Amino acid sequence: MKDLFFWIIVGILVADFLLERILDWLNSTYWSDTLPTELVGIYDEDKYKKSQQYEKAKMKFSTVVSSLSLLAMLVMLFAGGFAWLDQWIRMITVNPILLALLFFGILMLASNILTLPFDIYNTFRLEEKFGFNLTKPKTFILDRIKGILLSILIGGGLLALVVWIYDSTGNLFWIVTWAVIAVFMIFMNMFYSNLIVPLFNKQTPLEPGALRDSIEGFAKKVGFRLKNIYVIDGSKRSKKSNAYFTGLGPQKRIVLYDTLIQNHTTEELVSVLGHEIGHYKKKHTTIGMILSLLETALMLFILSLFIRPGSPLSLALCNSLSGFSNLEVTQSFYMGVMAFGLLYSPLSLLLNMGLNRLSRKHEYAADRFAGENYNPDSLQEALKKLSVNNLSNLRPHPAYVFFYYSHPTLLQRLSALEKLKSPDPES
Numbered sequence: 263m264k265d266l267f268f269w270i271i272v273g274i275l276v277a278d279f280l281l282e283r284i285l286d287w288l289n290s291t292y293w294s295d296t297l298p299t300e301l302v303g304i305y306d307e308d309k310y311k312k313s314q315q316y317e318k319a320k321m322k323f324s325t326v327v328s329s330l331s332l333l334a335m336l337v338m339l340f341a342g343g344f345a346w347l348d349q350w351i352r353m354i355t356v357n358p359i360l361l362a363l364l365f366f367g368i369l370m371l372a373s374n375i376l377t378l379p380f381d382i383y384n385t386f387r388l389e390e391k392f393g394f395n396l397t398k399p400k401t402f403i404l405d406r407i408k409g410i411l412l413s414i415l416i417g418g419g420l421l422a423l424v425v426w427i428y429d430s431t432g433n434l435f436w437i438v439t440w441a442v443i444a445v446f447m448i449f450m451n452m453f454y455s456n457l458i459v460p461l462f463n464k465q466t467p468l469e470p471g472a473l474r475d476s477i478e479g480f481a482k483k484v485g486f487r488l489k490n491i492y493v494i495d496g497s498k499r500s501k502k503s504n505a506y507f508t509g510l511g512p513q514k515r516i517v518l519y520d521t522l523i524q525n526h527t528t529e530e531l532v533s534v535l536g537h538e539i540g541h542y543k544k545k546h547t548t549i550g551m552i553l554s555l556l557e558t559a560l561m562l563f564i565l566s567l568f569i570r571p572g573s574p575l576s577l578a579l580c581n582s583l584s585g586f587s588n589l590e591v592t593q594s595f596y597m598g599v600m601a602f603g604l605l606y607s608p609l610s611l612l613l614n615m616g617l618n619r620l621s622r623k624h625e626y627a628a629d630r631f632a633g634e635n636y637n638p639d640s641l642q643e644a645l646k647k648l649s650v651n652n653l654s655n656l657r658p659h660p661a662y663v664f665f666y667y668s669h670p671t672l673l674q675r676l677s678a679l680e681k682l683k684s685p686d687p688e689s
Contacts, residue, residue, distance in 0.1 A: 295311070300673060341586070342584045342589050346587065351364040366417075496521050503522040534632075536636045568602050569602065
């Protein structure tokens, strides 16, 4: 059974890599050196060529990173790298919580070291080349350090608690762990913008004026109680624009990137905010949270079946990570989780595809809410500007959209909004 798990894991990794490359290739077949007819009026010739160059550069970079990641993982599996690490940390401690923290901590540190050159290239070479990067070296370094510290404090704390639950609750492990993670997810959804975002960005209340008055007027019109409207200094790192809705209950807030405000009219900004309010009014935020909790429950339940202490299945799963090293691996929580995470990948892909499909449906509904309650024309213009300013690929292959896109394509969204202006009398 050990060998079976090993080859299934290898097969999953290779299949996932090949699927990504096939989808990238399909997407590339839709690239064009000349401006397609359907994009006339959205992109001009020069900007469109730049967007195609950006897509090609991103795909090449992604292929290199993915190929090296696959190679590194296969070397670890075939050489029994995870088993060697397991034996080495067992010479330091036998405490199950410390073992798990050391195991995943060392892997995280190694991953950060290996990916650092690629992150530097992506930020200061690729994004710089296409005019997006505004990140200073100091900001980049501080972001990296803060990210590692947060991973240690939050990730390490959660991991220690989960290991303790695993050792203490037996068959109730997945239920208790799910309850803890559910509380954590809800807490972070409510307070992420208050606690985590300020560590990386400055958020300031939107100043009184025409924009704030227009946003508050729209919110009042649609019955949305809104007091917290913030502007975030997105220009600290990139010229790309965005806006998002976060929080629950009295903690809910709308956040606008300063780059978004710089590039759009008041009417366009209100329409974008109308879209975000539409998500809340249509309960999309709540639905998304519930589905995430259900997915977590399913994953933990299946995990609990694979890592029960002392079971032959659990021992075989752990030993699958010894590869061809002939090392005997002691059954442990962290080795089981590592192997299960690789095995779970196909199911995770299927679940994410389903969630993406639902997300695309929600995006249409939020667009419709903004169009019906404010102005479909201004939302269309806002979406066009966002796409062009971010050099978005406006003609992705349908298969690529099906697997990866959480939003409909721009042309699909524009078409749906166009129908609001001239509805079919028979529909």
